Amino acid sequence: MLADNRNTFIKLHDAEKHFGAVRALDGVDFAVGRGECVGLVGHNGAGKSTLVHMVVGTMQLDRGGIVISDIAEDNYTVGRGKNLGIRCVFQELSLCPNLSVAENTRINHPSLRGFGWHRRAAALIGAKLDEIFPDHGIDASDIVSDLSLGRRQMVEVARAFTVSENPLNLVILDEPTSSLDAHTAGQLLAFVRRFVAGGGSCILISHVLGEVLQNADRIVVMRDGKVVAADSAKAFDRDRLVATMGGAERREKVTAEVQADEMAVGALRVRARAARQRDGTELIAHAGEIIGLAGLAGHGQTDLLLDIYRAASRRRKTRVEVTAPVALVAGDRQSDGIFPQWSIAKNIGIRSLSRLRKGLLISAKKEAELAQVWQKRINIRTPDLNNNILSLSGGNQQKALFARALGSDADIILMDDPMRGVDIGTKLEVYELIRQEARKGRTFVWYTTETEELDNCDHIYVFKGGHIVANLRREELTEEKIIQSSFEEAR
Numbered sequence: 001m002l003a004d005n006r007n008t009f010i011k012l013h014d015a016e017k018h019f020g021a022v023r024a025l026d027g028v029d030f031a032v033g034r035g036e037c038v039g040l041v042g043h044n045g046a047g048k049s050t051l052v053h054m055v056v057g058t059m060q061l062d063r064g065g066i067v068i069s070d071i072a073e074d075n076y077t078v079g080r081g082k083n084l085g086i087r088c089v090f091q092e093l094s095l096c097p098n099l100s101v102a103e104n105t106r107i108n109h110p111s112l113r114g115f116g117w118h119r120r121a122a123a124l125i126g127a128k129l130d131e132i133f134p135d136h137g138i139d140a141s142d143i144v145s146d147l148s149l150g151r152r153q154m155v156e157v158a159r160a161f162t163v164s165e166n167p168l169n170l171v172i173l174d175e176p177t178s179s180l181d182a183h184t185a186g187q188l189l190a191f192v193r194r195f196v197a198g199g200g201s202c203i204l205i206s207h208v209l210g211e212v213l214q215n216a217d218r219i220v221v222m223r224d225g226k227v228v229a230a231d232s233a234k235a236f237d238r239d240r241l242v243a244t245m246g247g248a249e250r251r252e253k254v255t256a257e258v259q260a261d262e263m264a265v266g267a268l269r270v271r272a273r274a275a276r277q278r279d280g281t282e283l284i285a286h287a288g289e290i291i292g293l294a295g296l297a298g299h300g301q302t303d304l305l306l307d308i309y310r311a312a313s314r315r316r317k318t319r320v321e322v323t324a325p326v327a328l329v330a331g332d333r334q335s336d337g338i339f340p341q342w343s344i345a346k347n348i349g350i351r352s353l354s355r356l357r358k359g360l361l362i363s364a365k366k367e368a369e370l371a372q373v374w375q376k377r378i379n380i381r382t383p384d385l386n387n388n389i390l391s392l393s394g395g396n397q398q399k400a401l402f403a404r405a406l407g408s409d410a411d412i413i414l415m416d417d418p419m420r421g422v423d424i425g426t427k428l429e430v431y432e433l434i435r436q437e438a439r440k441g442r443t444f445v446w447y448t449t450e451t452e453e454l455d456n457c458d459h460i461y462v463f464k465g466g467h468i469v470a471n472l473r474r475e476e477l478t479e480e481k482i483i484q485s486s487f488e489e490a491r
């Protein structure tokens, strides 16, 4: 499996892992060489994160084995993995929100103790942030909960590359750019290439296929718990990857429809001015419109979405006017989205309680029906919708949040970079669904860090420093134009 003349760092053979009836890993062979970046792709629930848990030692295999630097690891644990220089940035960020950036760094480096540890931790993370993201704007004394999701992701990534007493051999990046804008994602991927060129190993998991095609040396494709292809990155293109993952027909169908979309604009639904907007520029959204919010991450897009969300439940409208019920698909599903104690069906139904009521109680039957409809429509992979929401893979949790908003009676759907971790096949299905719903009169206000997604929008507002700096129509949209506007001075 490994490219010739590469020196294998880690190898899993015949790896199996079951969760009840689900075979998350079904006889997987997988290897990473020294100085190699392996791209790992596959649909939501294909088994990528489970494979990562095995490599890191956070879960144990039911069958099969792990060999690291030619030594069979029979009792492999997280501690052993750390000593061998294996680090991971998981999809769900793991920083402690109430601690500073430096304090979070200390957690990974117990050797930073005694007098002056805080200063040393701050220097360690500061230097790594400077190296990876030269214009990061993060201070080591910043409290994590005060940072935007994108900045938290930058800290998490930088922290994984800091070195004190343990060596650093393999870094696993699970969706590392999901909250980063194109500029920052580019900085990270360039750093990964430098790390690999220096002899380090990397596993890059991403649903942004271009990112994997351009930065991985080799690509491994998983499907339903199995490795279905493993080849040099040069041997793949986007179409072959999508086809191997199992989503080919959907893609063609949707691409054809984007061109055909043209709809009439309806009544005013949202009129909103950003808190820091000095001129009279407003975001305007009508019934049937899909409005995109773009620009570098953390420049006021989420704030305006939240302003709109809050305004919907207020009488007095000053800066923001909203004329219909609103639902929000949150970007940070762990803190603002899922109810971790509840089942998948309950998580989907919570925004539709008035429709699910039977007398004074919620009808379990109606709740189950709603969840089943959405399970089919956007392919939520689970053997049972009564299972806890946390039994879903990350991307499938995100689909449940979509189902909650789209299944509700809200006429306005606000989306805060909602496609984090959603696989390409489902994304295309959801784009189609959004356009269908817009044609029926729903309004979407959609913040995205993926420029390609803006092709679905009728108008795009570009943000910089808390202001709207440009308003582009879909026909005017190019990546250069967005980047150019993102660096323009606000009026």
Ligand SMILES: Nc1ncnc2c1ncn2[C@@H]1O[C@H](COP(=O)(O)OP(=O)(O)OP(=O)(O)O)[C@@H](O)[C@H]1O
Residues within 6 Å of the ligand: 019, 022, 023, 024, 042, 043, 044, 045, 046, 047, 048, 049, 050, 051, 091, 381, 382, 390, 391, 392, 393, 394, 395, 396, 421, 423
């Ligand atoms: N703790 C768990 N309990 C029950 N089932 C689980 C658990 N963790 C994972 N699974 C199941 O195992 C399968 C593989 O999940 P995994 O998280 O590895 O997928 P993935 O490829 O990483 O998906 P994504 O792209 O959505 O992150 C899924 O069907 C998932 O529902």
